[in-house]
Every structure is written in C-alpha cells, then in structure tokens.
Amino acid sequence: MIPLRDFLPYLGKRVLGAIGVLIGAMLLVFIISYILNPNPAHLWAGARASKSTIAAVVARYHLDQPWYVQLYYFLQSYATGNFGIDPQTGRSILSEMEFYFPNTLELVLVSMVMIVALGVASGYIAGMRFGTKVDHAIRIFYLATWSSPYYLGGFLAILVFSSYIPLFPSGGMFSQTISPINHITGIYILDALLQLNGPAFLSGIDHVIMPAAVLALLDFGLVARIMRSSILNARWSTHVKAARAKGTPEGEVRRNHILRNALIDTNTIIAVTFGFMLSGTIVIEEIFSWPGIGYFTYQAIVSINYPVLIPCVLLFTLGVIAANFIADVFYSLLDPRIALGEGGGSEG
Amino acid sequence: MFLVVLKPLPKRAVSRTILGVVLIVIILVASAGIYYGFVYSAGTSSTTSQGSTTSSSSSTSSSSSSSSLTTTTSKTGSTRTSIQVDELTEPDTLDPAVTYETSGWEVVEQIYQGLLTYNGSSYTSYLGVLADSWAISPDGMNYTFELRPNVAFSNGDPFNAYVMWYSIYRTLVMDQAPSWILSQNLVAGNGLDFNVTDSMLNSIDYAHPSSADLSVMSNPDQSVVVLNASAIQFNLGYGYNGAAPYSGFLATLLTPMAAAVDPMFVGSHGGVVNETANDFLTTNAVGTGFYQLQAWVLGQSVSLVKNPNYWANSLPASQLNNAIAPAILNTVVINYKDSATSIADLRSGTVQMIGVPVTYYNVTAGIPGVTTSILPIVYGSSEDVHYVYMDPQALPILNNLDVRMAIANAIDYQDIIRIVFNGHAQQWIGPVPPGFQYYNESTAGMTPYQYNQTQAAISLSEAGFVSHLPNGTTLNPGGEQFPTVPFLYDSDNPTDQGAAEIISSNLESIGIPVSLQSLPFRQYATLIDSSSDENTTFAMGLGYYSEDYTAAIDYVSYFTSTDQIGSSAYVDSLVLNYTTQAATAVDSSTIIQAFRNITQRMYQNYTDIWLYVPELMAVTANGVTGIIPSPAGSGMGYFLYYNTISYSS
Numbered sequence: 001m002i003p004l005r006d007f008l009p010y011l012g013k014r015v016l017g018a019i020g021v022l023i024g025a026m027l028l029v030f031i032i033s034y035i036l037n038p039n040p041a042h043l044w045a046g047a048r049a050s051k052s053t054i055a056a057v058v059a060r061y062h063l064d065q066p067w068y069v070q071l072y073y074f075l076q077s078y079a080t081g082n083f084g085i086d087p088q089t090g091r092s093i094l095s096e097m098e099f100y101f102p103n104t105l106e107l108v109l110v111s112m113v114m115i116v117a118l119g120v121a122s123g124y125i126a127g128m129r130f131g132t133k134v135d136h137a138i139r140i141f142y143l144a145t146w147s148s149p150y151y152l153g154g155f156l157a158i159l160v161f162s163s164y165i166p167l168f169p170s171g172g173m174f175s176q177t178i179s180p181i182n183h184i185t186g187i188y189i190l191d192a193l194l195q196l197n198g199p200a201f202l203s204g205i206d207h208v209i210m211p212a213a214v215l216a217l218l219d220f221g222l223v224a225r226i227m228r229s230s231i232l233n234a235r236w237s238t239h240v241k242a243a244r245a246k247g248t249p250e251g252e253v254r255r256n257h258i259l260r261n262a263l264i265d266t267n268t269i270i271a272v273t274f275g276f277m278l279s280g281t282i283v284i285e286e287i288f289s290w291p292g293i294g295y296f297t298y299q300a301i302v303s304i305n306y307p308v309l310i311p312c313v314l315l316f317t318l319g320v321i322a323a324n325f326i327a328d329v330f331y332s333l334l335d336p337r338i339a340l341g342e343g344g345g346s347e348g
Numbered sequence: 349m350f351l352v353v354l355k356p357l358p359k360r361a362v363s364r365t366i367l368g369v370v371l372i373v374i375i376l377v378a379s380a381g382i383y384y385g386f387v388y389s390a391g392t393s394s395t396t397s398q399g400s401t402t403s404s405s406s407s408t409s410s411s412s413s414s415s416s417l418t419t420t421t422s423k424t425g426s427t428r429t430s431i432q433v434d435e436l437t438e439p440d441t442l443d444p445a446v447t448y449e450t451s452g453w454e455v456v457e458q459i460y461q462g463l464l465t466y467n468g469s470s471y472t473s474y475l476g477v478l479a480d481s482w483a484i485s486p487d488g489m490n491y492t493f494e495l496r497p498n499v500a501f502s503n504g505d506p507f508n509a510y511v512m513w514y515s516i517y518r519t520l521v522m523d524q525a526p527s528w529i530l531s532q533n534l535v536a537g538n539g540l541d542f543n544v545t546d547s548m549l550n551s552i553d554y555a556h557p558s559s560a561d562l563s564v565m566s567n568p569d570q571s572v573v574v575l576n577a578s579a580i581q582f583n584l585g586y587g588y589n590g591a592a593p594y595s596g597f598l599a600t601l602l603t604p605m606a607a608a609v610d611p612m613f614v615g616s617h618g619g620v621v622n623e624t625a626n627d628f629l630t631t632n633a634v635g636t637g638f639y640q641l642q643a644w645v646l647g648q649s650v651s652l653v654k655n656p657n658y659w660a661n662s663l664p665a666s667q668l669n670n671a672i673a674p675a676i677l678n679t680v681v682i683n684y685k686d687s688a689t690s691i692a693d694l695r696s697g698t699v700q701m702i703g704v705p706v707t708y709y710n711v712t713a714g715i716p717g718v719t720t721s722i723l724p725i726v727y728g729s730s731e732d733v734h735y736v737y738m739d740p741q742a743l744p745i746l747n748n749l750d751v752r753m754a755i756a757n758a759i760d761y762q763d764i765i766r767i768v769f770n771g772h773a774q775q776w777i778g779p780v781p782p783g784f785q786y787y788n789e790s791t792a793g794m795t796p797y798q799y800n801q802t803q804a805a806i807s808l809s810e811a812g813f814v815s816h817l818p819n820g821t822t823l824n825p826g827g828e829q830f831p832t833v834p835f836l837y838d839s840d841n842p843t844d845q846g847a848a849e850i851i852s853s854n855l856e857s858i859g860i861p862v863s864l865q866s867l868p869f870r871q872y873a874t875l876i877d878s879s880s881d882e883n884t885t886f887a888m889g890l891g892y893y894s895e896d897y898t899a900a901i902d903y904v905s906y907f908t909s910t911d912q913i914g915s916s917a918y919v920d921s922l923v924l925n926y927t928t929q930a931a932t933a934v935d936s937s938t939i940i941q942a943f944r945n946i947t948q949r950m951y952q953n954y955t956d957i958w959l960y961v962p963e964l965m966a967v968t969a970n971g972v973t974g975i976i977p978s979p980a981g982s983g984m985g986y987f988l989y990y991n992t993i994s995y996s997s
Binding site for chain 1: 430440441446448523524525527528623624625626627630631642643645646647648649651679681683684685686688689691692693695696697698840868869870871874878882
C-alpha cells in the first residue's frame with residue numbers, strides 16, 4: 001500500500017503538471033489550426049453557405065477578433081466545462097463527445113483484454129523458451145504484426161472474415177435490425193448487458209470482435225516484447241538463482257519471482273498503450289465504420305474544425321496522462337522498493 | 349542435487365504448457381461454437397418472423413414496379429421485409445431546410461414529402477404528392493396548388509395549407525446553405541410592408557389559426573399565400589431572380605427545402621430561429637412520408653421503419669402513384685462504409701445494395717448473384733460533371749485566349765477516360781450537362797475539345813511563352829517561361845488524383861509547369877465555392893458541379909452567374925443575358941436558343957475546359973426489384989424512394 005502522506009503530494013504535483021500539459025496541448029492545436037486557416041468561417045458554414053450564415057458563424061466564434069481574443073473565449077468556455085457548439089453539425093460538442101467516446105472505450109477495452117492476454121502469454125512463453133524455435137516463432141509473429149499498418153490488417157480481416165468467410169460483420173457497432181437499447185453508460189455491450197438484452201449483447205459482441213482483434217493483433221507486439229525481455233532479466237537475476245538454490249518450488253519461482261517482477265515493466269507499457277490507443281484508433285474506426293472518438297476527430301481534422309479538435313485533443317492528452325499516472329501507481333504497488341514517480345520501463 | 353531437481357522441471361513445464369494450450373484451444377473452439385450457434389439461431393428466427401409480415405403491403409407497389417430497374421428475382425426465394433444498403437457518406441443533417449448533401453437528401457426524402465415529385469424516371473413531368481392538382485398562370489408568375497385531404501404527419505399532427513406556408517417560410521427564415529434554391533424566387537419579406545419572422549412562425553396555431561393568423565398567411569402581397577385550408581399559391585418575383593418567371597421553379601419545389609415540416613413538432617423542440625439551424629431537427633425527424641426514422645447511429649448507419657400511420661395506407665390503389673405508395677419493406681438500413689468494405693459486404697450477402705464509383709465496375713460485375721448496370725449518362729451528369737477551372741484573378745495570364753486554348757488542346761481527354769475510369773466516362777461540352785434536356789440542341793454540330801499537343805504548343809508560343817512540340821522542338825525560345833501553376837484537386841477522390849496527374853503531365857510537356865496541390869473534400873469544395881476575391885492561391889484546378897435540382901438551368905446559372913473560383917469567376921454580360929433569357933422563358937425554343945448561345949460562347953472562349961462525366965452504375969443483389977431510377981434521385985444517386993423496392997432471396 002502507498003501511504004496517503006506520500007500519495008497526496010504526489011497526486012498534487014501530477015495534477016499541476018497535467019494542467020500545464022493540457023494548456024500546452026490546447027495552445028498548440030489552436031495555433032496550428034489558426035495558421036492553417038485563419039478564417040475558417042466559410043469552411044465551417046459549408047460550401048455555398050449564404051453570407052448571413054457565414055456572418056453568423058463569424059459572430060458565434062468571434063472570428064472577426066484577433067487570435068488571442070478568440071483564444072480567450074475558448075479558454076473561458078473550457079474553464080466552465082462548456083465546449084460550445086460544433087460549427088459544422090450545430091450540435092453540442094459535449095453531447096457529441098459523450099456519444100463517441102464510450103464507443104471508443106468499448107473498442108479499446110475489449111482490445112486491451114486481448115492485448116494483455118496475447119502479449120503477456122506470448123512474451124512469457126518466448127522468454128521462458130529463450131533461443132528455441134518457439135521463441136523465434138513468437139518474435140517473428142509479433143514483429144510482423146506490429147510492423148503492419150492498420151489499414152492492411154483491417155482490410156485483410158474484412159476480406160477474409162466478412163467477405164469470403166462471412167463470420168463477422170464488416171463494420172458498425174451493432175445491427176440496426178435489432179431494436180434500439182437505452183443509453184445508460186454509452187458503452188453498447190455494457191448497456192445491453194445491464195438491460196439483459198441478449199440479442200443486442202450478442203450483436204455488440206459480434207461487431208466488436210473483429211476490429212478489437214485487429215487492433216490487438218497489430219498492437220500486442222510491444223507488450224510481448226517488453227514481457228519477453230523482462231522475463232529474461234528476471235530469469236537471470238540473482239534473486240531467482242537464490243530462490244532456486246534455496247529449493248523454492250519451480251512453480252513458485254516462476255509465479256512469484258519471475259512473472260511478478262516481469263509484470264512491473266509490462267504493466268507500465270500496458271497502461272501507456274491503453275492511453276495511446278484511446279487516441280490511436282482513428283484508422284481502425286474509419287475502416288470498420290466504428291463511430292468512436294477517432295472517427296469524430298478525423299472529421300474535425302479534415303475540416304480544421306478546431307472548436308471540436310481542441311476538446312478531442314484534450315481528451316486524448318488526459319487519457320495518456322491518466323494512463324501514465326496509473327502505471328506509476330501500479331509500479332509502486334507491485335514493487336514496494338520503487339517510490340512514486342520513480343518508475344520507468346525498460347526495453348529488451 | 350540441484351541438477352537432479354532442476355533438470356526434470358522444464359519437461360514437466362513443457363508438458364504443462366502443451367496441456368494448457370490444448371485446453372485453451374478446446375475452450376475457445378467450444379465457446380465459438382456455442383456463440384455462433386446462438387447468433388445463427390437468432391438470425392434465422394428473426395428472418396422467418398419478419399418474412400411472414402410482408403405480404404400485406406406488397407400489392408400496393410404493383411402499379412409502379414413496371415417501370416423499375418430490372419433485376420433478377422429468385423424463383424424459389426422468400427420475400428424479405430428488410431434491406432441493407434452500404435454507401436460512402438453519412439447524412440449531413442436530417443433537417444430538410446438544412447441538408448445539402450446527397451446522403452442527407454436520400455434519408456429526408458423517405459421521411460418527408462413535398463407538394464410534387466418527378467413522374468417515375470422522367471424529370472420533366474411531375475406527380476402530385478401532397479398536392480392533388482396545380483395550375484400555373486399564363487405569365488408563369490403564380491403557381492396554385494390544391495392539397496390532398498386527410499394527410500397527417502407520422503405523429504398524427506395534421507397537414508394543411510397553413511403547414512405548407514410555415515414549411516416554406518421556415519426554410520427561408522432559417523436561411524441555411526441550401527435555402528438559395530427557394531430564395532431565387534421566394535423571400536420572407538415583400539420589401540415593402542410585410543416580413544415573415546421567426547417569432548411570427550412560432551406563434552401561429554396551424555391547426556386552428558386565429559383570424560389574425562389567417563390575415564397574415566393570406567396576405568396577397570407575399571411569396572406564399574394561403575388561399576384556404578387546402579389551397580396555397582406561390583407568387584414569383586420577390587426573390588433575387590427578380591420580377592420574372594423561372595423555368596426551373598417546379599424543380600426547386602421538389603427539393604427537401606420545400607418539404608412539409610410539422611410546426612407543432614418543431615415548436616416543441618426549439619422552434620424556428622432566424623438564420624440558425626435547429627439542433628434537435630438535425631437528428632430527429634417527423635414527416636408525412638412512408639418511412640419514419642428509427643435511429644441514426646452517428647458514424648454508423650441510419651435505419652428507417654415503415655410509418656404505421658402513413659396517410660396513404662387507406663387510399664385505394666387507383667389513387668396511388670409510385671411516389672406515395674406505402675412502403676413494401678418494413679425496414680431499410682443504410683450503413684456508411686468505404687467502397688472496399690461495401691463490396692465485401694455485397695459479396696458476403698450482408699447487404700443487397702451498394703453505392704460505389706463506376707471505377708469498381710469490373711469488380712462488382714464479377715460477383716455472383718449481383719447485377720451491375722451502367723445507367724444512361726443523364727444519371728452521371730446529375731451526380732457530377734467535371735472540368736478544369738481557370739481563375740484569371742489569381743493568375744492574370746489566364747485571361748489570354750491563346751493560353752486557355754493551349755491548355756484545352758494539351759489535355760489528353762481520352763487517356764483520362766481510359767486510364768482513370770476504365771472507359772466508363774464521357775467527354776462533354778458544357779455548361780448544359782449531357783443527357784439533360786436541351787443538351788443535344790445546345791451542342792449540335794460541336795465536337796468536344798480535342799487533344800492536340802502540337803496545336804497546344806503553337807498556341808502557347810503565340811501567347812508569348814516558351815513551348816515544346818511533341819518531337820522536342822522548342823518554340824519561341826526567346827519567349828517568357830510560363831510560371832508554375834498551382835493546380836488544385838480533391839484528395840478524397842481517387843479519380844480526381846488520377847486525372848490531375850495526367851493533366852499535369854500533359855501541361856508540363858508543352859511548357860506549363862504545374863504544382864499539384866490537394867485538399868480534403870470539405871476544404872476543397874468550400875474553397876472552389878468561395879469568391880475569387882477571397883482566395884487567389886489556386887489559379888487552376890479540377891472543378892465539379894453536382895445538381896441542386898434536376899434542371900439544366902441549375903448548372904448553367906452556376907457556370908455563368910457566379911464569381912466563384914470553381915466557375916472561373918466568369919463574368920460576361922452577354923452570357924448573363926442569355927442565362928436570364930433561358931431562366932425566364934416559358935417556351936422551349938427561346939430556352940434552346942439561349943443555351944446554344946451560351947454553349948458556343950463559352951466553348952469558343954475556353955472559359956472552362958470541359959473534361960468528363962463519369963458514368964453511374966446500379967449495383968444490387970439479385971432479387972432486389974422495384975427500383976424506379978430517377979436522375980433526381982439521391983438513393984445511391986439514381987433513385988428517389990425506397991417505398992417501391994422489394995427483396996426476395
């Protein structure tokens with residue numbers, strides 16, 4: 001357990017740091033967007049928009065003001081938790097994010113389960129079977145998948161498992177031939193489960209398997225690699241030799257001395273991977289028509305729609321910060337010798 | 349001792365690992381088996397139960413299916429009650445006063461209805477939808493409509509002339525991007541003593557209007573006048589077209605902008621706000637149509653279900669037409685996916701209709717159980733026509749006729765059609781699009797621009813620039829070097845990229861260096877639609893035009909009457925006069941002569957370099973029947989309504 005007297009000051013420091021990073025990210029997106037298109041009113045109003053519609057957009061977003069005044073209004077609205085109105089759809093940005101983000105969370109969580117299972121298991125086996133054909137085969141497999149682009153994996157999966165062997169739907173989050181379910185958490189599978197709606201739940205599972213599996217297959221390599229190298233470090237460490245010398249049963253040595261130590265570094269990578277995946281599913285969401293925050297962000301990027309882009313980037317930044325924070329806390333929990341904030345991964 | 353203890357362990361570990369792997373495999377296979385057993389049985393039972401409910405409404409479509417697109421029906425197949433469709437783009441909004449994209453119109457046209465629609469596949473004759481009959485005054489300035497009785501919205505709210513008055517003014521007062529389609533001829537104020545405002549629209553009781561309300565709606569000095577509860581009159585002359593009739597007016601009334609909208613529904617969800625879109629109506633819809641919105645899952649799909657309260661359900665078959673017949677299919681699901689995924693879905697039988705570019709013709713034509721048809725060129729024209737724009741404001745040397753002639757002669761049109769479209773495109777002469785009414789008359793005796801590199805090089809040298817003949821000879825070596833021209837295209841469109849690369853190579857070979865520059869579609873479309881005064885970055889590029897309503901004058905007006913980059917900012921008072929003549933004439937011969945004059949003048953001036961019109965194809969699974977193609981259609985770009993479609997597998 002981490003003592004509260006250590007944890008609170010640490011948390012305070014991290015929160016302060018996070019605020020700085022968030023402001024920095026926001027400034028960066030705003031400035032880049034502003035440079036790319038200093039007068040986006042026409043773009044946001046849409047092609048062939050009337051002059052009055054364009055004028056209304058200018059007025060609503062203060063586009064006739066200097067950049068720092070526009071920035072001030074953004075900061076003011078974000079400070080109150082109001083992200084404003086999407087200039088292109090006319091909908092509340094917050095409500096749009098509330099719709100899209102849980103969908104991404106669903107995809108990423110299912111994928112993370114697969115990544116952890118696949119990455120930890122294959123890394124463990126490769127590490128324990130170091131130098132054998134099994135080790136080589138696992139390494140070749142994860143290097144091959146890891147280095148494959150998302151679009152290749154996505155289209156291959158659709159071609160094989162949707163078109164020629166139609167096992168899974170090619171896209172979407174659930175079948176629309178099923179009656180709609182009520183939104184509780186926004187995560188479709190969870191909502192279907194909470195409402196004991198079997199067909200909706202099965203439909204949700206049916207739709208999430210392929211995009212999550214593709215994401216997992218293409219991303220588990222990092223976890224497997226770190227796990228393998230950590231296993232090797234742990235196997236050859238003096239405390240493992242000592243444990244064996246003391247006659248500790250091999251199962252216990254593997255479980256308590258090798259696996260547990262190896263999981264310290266792997267845990268960091270898993271947490272960081274989760275943080276990055278929240279923002280890194282854009283291609284997969286596009287290919288599988290998955291209505292997630294990545295899809296939403298992509299639409300905003302191509303329109304230089306920075307009222308939408310900024311909150312999305314803030315969300316992604318927050319995801320990465322939170323994931324790193326959780327990794328650090330776990331680091332301390334798994335290894336009491338490591339004080340909060342001193343953790344870090346190593347690659348093998 | 350250590351060795352004795354440690355050595356046997358790996359063997360046990362190996363055997364345990366193998367055992368573990370085998371167990372996991374068994375569990376996974378068993379789970380997958382159970383899972384698919386579940387899914388399969390669920391899918392089978394739902395199909396069976398849906399199948400039994402179809403027959404009650406199928407008879408209603410028989411009158412309209414005779415003119416439909418022919419597809420094969422399985423003799424032993426069972427009738428389905430739902431259909432799945434894949435297409436590329438999601439709707440922009442479902443508000444009929446705001447939607448300005450084909451995908452939005454497609455959904456809106458199933459839920460909402462207007463006064464009229466096109467008569468089957470014709471786009472020059474009309475059928476009544478909410479209008480029972482109509483009359484046009486001899487001077488073409490007044491259109492009077494008698495409305496159908498007993499029409500109601502899907503929520504039971506009544507439809508009448510007051511609602512129609514409200515619906516038109518709602519579009520005009522909101523003044524969103526597509527409202528210009530109506531405001532060419534209609535406006536919310538008469539410029540003198542009468543102005544319809546948002547608060548006025550929100551305050552009237554449209555079911556039981558007061559005498560004060562009636563006096564407003566029946567004021568004769570306005571664009572839309574209520575004659576009585578079931579009759580309404582449109583008075584032209586108030587819009588920016590001026591005090592003149594408009595030959596395309598009926599076509600403008602067929603757009604979603606003139607659809608009937610329920611004032612009570614809108615009133616209880618934000619009402620009408622001046623120059624502002626209604627957030628609620630963006631994703632929610634209540635109309636009088638044969639389908640109603642079940643759900644729009646943003647980024648995924650739209651599902652439509654049969655309107656159980658549809659007003660025409662009770663009409664005898666003799667009073668129905670294809671545009672008002674009740675829907676045959678209970679459910680239509682439109683998924684939004686890229687072309688490759690759509691084709692994969694069609695191949696697997698997951699979907700029955702897909703909307704993909706004609707460049708995939710050879711792929712879809714090779715899928716068993718699928719019918720792929722190339723539609724007449726008018727369908728391609730209504731989708732989009734392509735050309736090279738040249739903005740002299742951005743690059744003044746483009747004012748030089750010899751330069752423009754050199755560019756026209758430098759482009760290998762047939763190479764583009766052959767390489768980029770596999771032959772599935774046609775060269776054209778604008779601005780009247782091919783296949784449309786008056787195209788043949790406008791272009792009679794003319795040939796499309798021809799590829800002639802020698803002539804191109806000569807023209808360029810005569811304009812004072814260094815140029816190169818195909819044999820390598822340099823002409824006018826002492827002349828000026830042509831500056832590098834930024835050439836814009838849409839990066840989201842692969843055919844645009846292919847065409848731009850060929851054009852760039854063609855131009856460079858005669859001595860015009862080109863810098864290819866692309867933007868994602870939304871940025872590209874906004875840029876070429878902006879005034880040439882606003883942006884001078886992209887002097888040349890690929891332009892496109894897609895119909896707003898199915899009338900040649902819609903295209904001609906764009907190319908001759910706007911100062912936009914995409915129309916080469918073309919200003920020619922003579923051509924403007926011809927355009928006005930064509931727009932306001934009530935007899936065909938005047939329209940034809942005006943279009944012919946415009947076509948010849950723009951052709952000889954090389955105002956825009958008319959490139960190609962891609963063909964449009966219909967791709968459906970065998971067993972899909974009842975599609976009535978229409979060049980005005982938004983459904984896959986070639987039909988209007990899903991109500992006549994049935995599916996047997």
